[in-house]
Each structure stands twice: as C-alpha cells, then as structure tokens.
Amino acid sequence: MTDQELYRHAKTVIPGGTGLLSKRPEMFAPEFFPTYFKSASGCRITDIDGREFIDFSICGIGANLLGFNNKAVSRAVINTVNAGSFSTLNPPEEVELADRLCAIHPWASWARFARSGGEIGAVAIRIARACTGKSKVVIIGYHGWHDWYLAANLNNADALGGMWLKGLSPHGVPEELNGTAFACIHGDTEALNTIFKEYGNELAAVIMEPCRHEPPQAEFLAAVRTGCDHYGALLICDEITAGWRCCFGGAHLKYGLEPDLAIFSKALGNGHPIAAVIGKKQFFDGASKAFLSSTYWTERIGPAAALATIGEMEKSNVSGYVNDYGDRVMAMWLKCAGKAGLPVKLTSSFGCLANFAFLTPLPNAVRTLFTRKMLDHGFLAAMAFYPTLAHGEKEFSLYAQAVEAVFTDLAETVAGGETAIRKALAGFPEAHTTFARLVK
Numbered sequence: 235m236t237d238q239e240l241y242r243h244a245k246t247v248i249p250g251g252t253g254l255l256s257k258r259p260e261m262f263a264p265e266f267f268p269t270y271f272k273s274a275s276g277c278r279i280t281d282i283d284g285r286e287f288i289d290f291s292i293c294g295i296g297a298n299l300l301g302f303n304n305k306a307v308s309r310a311v312i313n314t315v316n317a318g319s320f321s322t323l324n325p326p327e328e329v330e331l332a333d334r335l336c337a338i339h340p341w342a343s344w345a346r347f348a349r350s351g352g353e354i355g356a357v358a359i360r361i362a363r364a365c366t367g368k369s370k371v372v373i374i375g376y377h378g379w380h381d382w383y384l385a386a387n388l389n390n391a392d393a394l395g396g397m398w399l400k401g402l403s404p405h406g407v408p409e410e411l412n413g414t415a416f417a418c419i420h421g422d423t424e425a426l427n428t429i430f431k432e433y434g435n436e437l438a439a440v441i442m443e444p445c446r447h448e449p450p451q452a453e454f455l456a457a458v459r460t461g462c463d464h465y466g467a468l469l470i471c472d473e474i475t476a477g478w479r480c481c482f483g484g485a486h487l488k489y490g491l492e493p494d495l496a497i498f499s500k501a502l503g504n505g506h507p508i509a510a511v512i513g514k515k516q517f518f519d520g521a522s523k524a525f526l527s528s529t530y531w532t533e534r535i536g537p538a539a540a541l542a543t544i545g546e547m548e549k550s551n552v553s554g555y556v557n558d559y560g561d562r563v564m565a566m567w568l569k570c571a572g573k574a575g576l577p578v579k580l581t582s583s584f585g586c587l588a589n590f591a592f593l594t595p596l597p598n599a600v601r602t603l604f605t606r607k608m609l610d611h612g613f614l615a616a617m618a619f620y621p622t623l624a625h626g627e628k629e630f631s632l633y634a635q636a637v638e639a640v641f642t643d644l645a646e647t648v649a650g651g652e653t654a655i656r657k658a659l660a661g662f663p664e665a666h667t668t669f670a671r672l673v674k
C-alpha cells in the first residue's frame with residue numbers, strides 16, 4: 235500500500251486516523267502530505283513510499299529539539315533496552331531525573347513522572363486539587379485532551395478557541411464539569427482579575443503556558459502570581475512546548491516567574507515518552523495524598539532518554555541555536571516574500587517557534603498550496619517551523635532556494651485573484667485549520 239492508501243485505510247480502522255491531531259495530513263495538505271515514516275534522522279524523514287524530505291515544519295510536533303534519532307539519546311535508549319527496560323522493580327534513572335530537574339529549577343524540590351503531556355497536566359491538576367481541597371481551574375494556554383481542560387468548552391463551545399486550537403469538541407466530557415474550568419487569553423489582565431474576583435475562593439489552580447509566540451507581559455505574570463497567592467490557588471506553568479527551547483529548563487526561569495508546579499514533556503525526551511511535574515516543597519504532602527499510579531509510568535526508557543536529552547541540550551546550548559536559526563529563517567521568509575511581491579507577516583517573535591501567515595486573499599488555500607509546492611521541492615513545510623539542533627547551513631540554503639521559488643510561483647497565482655487560487659488547488663481540499671471530524 236502507498237502512504238496515501240494506508241492512510242485512507244487507517245481512517246476506516248482508527249477513528250480520527252491517528253492519535254495526534256497535528257499528525258493528520260489534513261492539517262497540512264490533504265491528499266498530498268505524507269502520513270507515515272519509515273525512518274527519520276537529523277532533520278530528514280523518509281516516508282513509506284521511500285521519498286526523503288527535509289523537515290521544515292513542526293519537527294516531531296516540537297518533541298525533537300535535538301533532531302530525529304539523536305545519537306546520544308538513541309544510544310542511551312538502546313543501552314536501556316539491552317539492560318531490560320521494564321521489570322518488577324523501578325528504574326533508578328527516575329531518581330536521578332528528579333534530582334536533575336530540581337537542580338535546574340531551584341524553587342522545586344520534588345518530581346513525579348508520567349509519559350505524555352496531557353497526562354502530566356491531569357496529574358498536576360489532581361495535585362493542585364488535592365493540595366487546596368478546591369476544584370475550579372483557570373486555563374491560559376493549550377493543555378491537552380483531558381476532561382478537566384475540555385470542560386471549559388461545555389459552557390461556551392469555543393472558550394478554548396483562543397488557546398491555539400479552535401473547535402475542540404467537548405463531546406464525551408461530563409456535563410457535570412460545566413463551570414469548573416475558565417479560559418483566559420494570555421495578557422488579558424482585566425479578564426483574569428474578573429475570574430479571580432468571581433471564583434478566587436474556589437480556585438485550585440491557574441495553569442498557564444508562560445509564553446508561546448510572544449514574550450509574556452510582566453504585568454500579566456505578576457497579576458497571575460499575586461492572584462494565586464491571594465486566593466490560595468496553585469500556579470502551574472505548562473512548559474510542554476516552551477520549555478527547553480526558549481531557554482534551558484522552563485521558560486518561566488527566563489521571565490523570573492516562580493510557579494508552584496511546572497510540567498514538562500515533548501522536548502524532555504526528544505521523541506521518547508516522558509513527562510514530569512515538579513513542585514515546591516510545601517506541596518509534597520498534597521502530592522503524596524493524591525492517588526497517582528500507573529504501570530508504564532515506571533518503565534525505564536523515558537527517564538533514561540530524558541537524562542541523555544538534558545545532557546545534550548545543556549552541552550549544545552540548543553535553545554540559543556534554535557532561536558538564532560529560527561530568527562534567520564523568519565528574516566529569509568520576509569526577504570523572499572518581498573522579492574516575490576507576496577504579502578506575508580511574521581506571527582512569532584521567537585525563532586524557536588518561528589511562524590508566518592499569508593496576507594493574501596484565501597490565505598488558507600494559499601498556505602495549502604505552499605505546503606504542496608514545497609513537497610515537490612523535497613520539504614515538509616508549513617507556516618510554523620520548529621527548528622532543531624540538526625538543522626544546518628546546507629539545509630538552510632536548500633530551504634531558502636525552495637522558498638524563493640515557491641513564493642515567486644505563489645505570487646503569480648495570487649495576482650490572478652481568488653479564481654486563480656481556487657483553480658491552483660485543482661479540486662483538492664484545503665488544509666484543516668481546526669479539529670474536525672474526519673470523513674472516512
């Protein structure tokens with residue numbers, strides 16, 4: 235079966251097609267973007283049809299900060315598999331990982347582990363509820379698929395729409411959770427204070443991504459911290475995307491914000507399943523009271539991979555590297571767009587989470603065409619680019635040449651207006667912009 239055939243079959247045997255919305259090819263270029271990989275190394279991916287692509291898209295959805303199949307991390311994992319990765323006893327690496335994370339974040343004195351981002355968010359919320367005896371939560375960011383989070387959409391179908399992913403369906407979330415979670419846009423101090431005033435005494439936690447594409451406003455961070463202190467709610471920093479790439483450790487370190495708990499996953503394992511919550515000493519007892527227990531939370535690959543990944547991230551100053559690299563890519567996008575006469579704007583201030591948007595008519599159709607045309611040049615490419623340590627000069631110049639050619643081509647199409655843009659799609663669908671139920 236070809237890649238496209240396998241995915242068509244997958245949609246009949248796996249509801250949703252894949253386990254991660256952002257790995258659906260419909261999110262990039264339906265019927266063109268590859269779905270399955272045979273192998274991946276550095277910043278290159280070979281799909282199951284044997285085509286090799288250089289990845290200038292979201293590079294393992296942000297998990298592969300060191301690149302795919304990083305040698306040092308893979309070696310640690312292989313050694314772990316060879317020694318036995320699971321048994322009746324626990325992996326000692328998890329104790330070393332707890333110490334390491336606390337040393338990097340001196341405000342923290344303990345850690346618990348899980349294996350995925352959404353899962354560790356649920357663990358942190360459970361701990362906050364156990365520590366405070368309260369249940370309501372303020373949400374400032376994207377935090378995954380669990381009930382506690384999607385509950386915010388029960389009252390207002392798209393309350394979470396401002397948190398990067400629109401249209402998240404609360405189907406299957408108990409209606410009884412309505413009124414337990416409140417979304418607040420990052421930087422909206424007034425909305426935050428209104429929630430504090432109304433529900434402060436019932437709040438267990440404020441969970442917040444410290445930043446995404448823009449630096450946070452100091453005044454907003456101060457309002458979050460002050461409100462949490464005043465009402466006795468725990469401040470949880472979600473570092474699952476920002477952590478390690480904005481700076482070494484959690485991005486909160488860079489902005490002088492001291493949370494009560496912080497959660498990590500993605501880059502922490504460089505593609506191997508691991509997630510951590512770290513916390514202040516005074517919440518150790520609350521965390522001990524909560525029933526948190528799962529068989530595979532005690533496997534050994536995750537913590538072994540995380541220790542190797544942290545070592546490599548520190549040694550290479552990966553955050554400095556990816557921020558510089560992404561800044562250069564963003565400057566290149568502007569330069570090529572200017573030369574081609576194609577209107578684009580940057581939508582991120584951080585090179586490590588580089589992003590742009592088309593300011594053309596039918597911008598979503600144009601972005602679909604961009605991705606399709608970049609595939610012809612051998613690139614996985616989208617509006618977002620998460621650089622890795624494996625992206626080098628050679629890849630930069632090959633990518634810049636392809637972007638220049640594709641932007642020039644697109645500018646010609648765009649000059650023909652909406653009719654020409656629609657015609658260029660040649661009857662194939664545009665990329666999805668939100669969560670949507672898939673048609674088989």
Ligand SMILES: Cc1ncc(COP(=O)(O)O)c(C=O)c1O
Pocket residue numbers: 350351352353355375376377378379443472473474475476499500
């Ligand atoms: C900030 C943040 N929190 C939580 C999650 C959920 O992590 P996972 O997809 O591993 O469940 C994500 C995933 O994109 C994220 O970006």
